[in-house]
Amino acid sequence: MxxxxxxxxxxxxxxxxxxxxxxxxxxxxxxxxxxxxxxxxxPPYYPSRLFEQLMQIGWFSLPVVGMTAIFSGAALAQQTFTAGSRFNATSTVPAIVVLGIVRELGPVLVGLMVAGRVSSAMAAELGTMRVTEQLDALTTLRTDPYRYLIAPRLFAALIAIPLMVLVANAIGIFGGYFVAVYKLGFNAVGYLDTTRQYLTATDLQMALVKSAFFGFFIALMGCYHGFRAQGGAAGVGRATTDAVVSAFILILLSNMIITLMAFG
Amino acid sequence: MADTPKILLEGVRKAFGGNAVLDGVDLAIERGESMVIIGQSGSGKSVMLKCILGLIRPDRGAIRVDGEDLMAMSARELETARAKFGMLFQGSALFDSLPIWRNVTFALTQGRLRDSAKMRKIAAENLERVGLGSEVLDLRPSELSGGMQKRVALARAIAPRPEIIFFDEPTTGLDPIRADVINDLIVELVEELGVTALTITHDMASARKIAHRVAMLYQGRIVWSGPRDRLYDSGNPYVDQFVQGRAEGPIR
Incomplete structure (x- = not known):
């Protein structure tokens, strides 16, 4: 048996x-x-390190984030229009674009793009510092790696991602507007009116809450995996992969949980 | 009453998984002494060093510096105690995002940008001590050769004037001439700054030059220790095999 x-x-x-x-x-x-x-x-605090990271995570991610947002907004407008035209619902384009961008696409796409850019960079940098003993060197030079390296990254991401999501929302809505007005023949004033009508403070707040979580996970995964890296170049490679994959999963998972709770 | 040893290890044990890397290490290092630990790669030399530095926590045993047990200390007390230590890492471990002068003064600024004029001056003084001119101040570590990086790392370790300096294979990866320059610097530092030095190495030329006393680590224990002059007639089969670099003997 x-x-x-x-x-x-x-x-x-x-x-x-x-x-x-x-x-x-x-x-x-x-x-x-x-x-x-x-x-x-x-203390000690490292405001200059925080500023450095804000630039790195926020400012230098703006081109990528802007492109992501404008392409997605434009495609969303076209898709909504095509689908809507089957049952005479093309007028929903501005509403779907603004709701889709602000509630879902903006935060999630920015989160994923920045995770790809930032989690990997953090894991690679900290992982290299680990395997070349620079992290040990910090400790022997009486500097706490958590305060000096991790905290600035974590807080910078927490601040920068929500701000970038706001920017991305604006650009994404503009992308939809552009396609709707110049390709699909919507009236510009009417389109913006409808957009404003469907743009609510609650949705924006939720986008900010979501993206704060995403920012936290992006930096946490990058730092955690980099910090634990071992085994030379191959180890740093593994840490980088693990950081990006786990950041993606956490972003999508937390997005689902927050969304289900908000509308549940 | 005998002087308290500068560093005292008693029964230090550390295992990773089921593998005991340190299996009861006893070692005393006197003030102002240059102690060299020899042993094969993987014999636990680095782990021992990192235990004393507080980077790795031993499973058992006591590590006393000036009679105070490091393992009984809180995190904050340990941070203060670390002010006594300087460390030269095997790969130099310079911070590649910072210029040389900020690397050298890192322990003084703890990474913050302040008193720049004064710090540059301190950096230049310490670089001079290791034989480097002020033209390297604004370079990045990656722009220097391996030997120069080692010297910068040495300048960084001595900048806060530690009482104890640890050297992790200081000559590994250097040609014999550059290695000897580093050896000379270590001897000079011990004599002029009065520091206590603990070096781990398997470079016998280096050990002969810089050591007052030598101890051999084998299978997680100190199997022999004695003055440098006895290194080649220690009467200890492990030491004999190691210093003569024979493949045959008790060590396999």
């Missing part, structure tokens, strides 16, 4: 091990985040 049960036990065993490994990883990430925050509230 035990022979027939063996594969079944093995199957559940491996599920159990996966589950335990996942819990352990969540625990480590939580401890990492808590350590950073508890250290960051006590």
């Amino acid at each position: 035990s022979a027939t049960l063996q594969p079944v036990i093995g199957f559940f065993g491996s599920i159990g091990r996966l589950f335990i490994a996942a819990l352990a990883a969540i625990g480590r990430v939580t401890v990492f985040a808590a350590t950073t925050i508890s250290r960051a509230v006590r």
Whole structure:
């Protein structure tokens, strides 16, 4: 009998091990985040490092974010128009564009683009510092790597991503407007009127809340995986991949949870 | 009453997984002494160093600096105690995003940009001590050769005037002449600044030059320690095999 049960036990065993490994990883990430925050509230502070990171995460991401937003807004307008024309609902274009961009596409696409750009860079930089012993060197030079390296990245992302999402929302709506007015023949004033009507403070607030979470996850995953990197160049490569993939997953997962809770 | 040793390790044990890298290390280093730890790659030399620095926490044992147990200290006390330490990393570990002068004064500014004129002056003084001119001040670490990077790293380690300096394979990766320049610098620092030095190396020429005393780490324990002059007639089969670089012997 035990022979027939063996594969079944093995199957559940491996599920159990996966589950335990996942819990352990969540625990480590939580401890990492808590350590950073508890250290960051006590001096020394590094405002110039924070500013550096704000530029790196925010300002230098703007071209990528702008392009993402304008392309998505334009495509969304065309898709809505094409789909709507089948049942005489083409007038929904401005409403769908503004709701779609502000509630979903803006935050999520910006989150994913910036995760690809920033989580990877953070993991690669910190991972290289780890494997070349620069992180150990910091500690022996009486500088706390959490305060000096991690906290500025975490807080910069927390500030920069929501701001970028606001910019992306504006650009995305403009992308839709552009296609609607110049290609699909909408009246410019009417389009903007409808847009304004459907643009609510609640939606913007939710976009900001979402994107703050996304920003936190982007920096947290980049820093966490970089900080733990080991095993030379290959280890840094793995850390970079893990950072981007886990940031993507956390962004999409938290987006789903927040959305389901908000409309539930 | 005998003087308290500058650094005292008692029964230090550290295992990774089931593998005991340090298996009860006992070692005393006197004030102003230059101690060299020899041993094979992977014998736990670096782990021992990182335990003393507080980068790795040992599983058991005590590490005392000036009689105070580092492992009984809070994180903040440990941070203060680290002011006594300077460390030269094997790969130099310079911060490649910062110019040389900010690297050298990093321990003084803790990475903040302040008193720039004064810090540049301090950087230049410390660079001079290791034989580098002020023309490197504004370069980046990647613009320097390996030997020069090592010297900058040395200047960075001595800038806050630590009482103890750790050297992790200071001559590895350098040609014999540049290696000897580093050896000379270490001897000079110990003599002129009166620092206590702990060096780990498997470069015997370096060990002979810089050590007052030598200890050998094998399988997680100190199997021999004695004055430098006894290194080649220690009567210890492990030390004999190691210093003569024989493939055959008790070490496999």
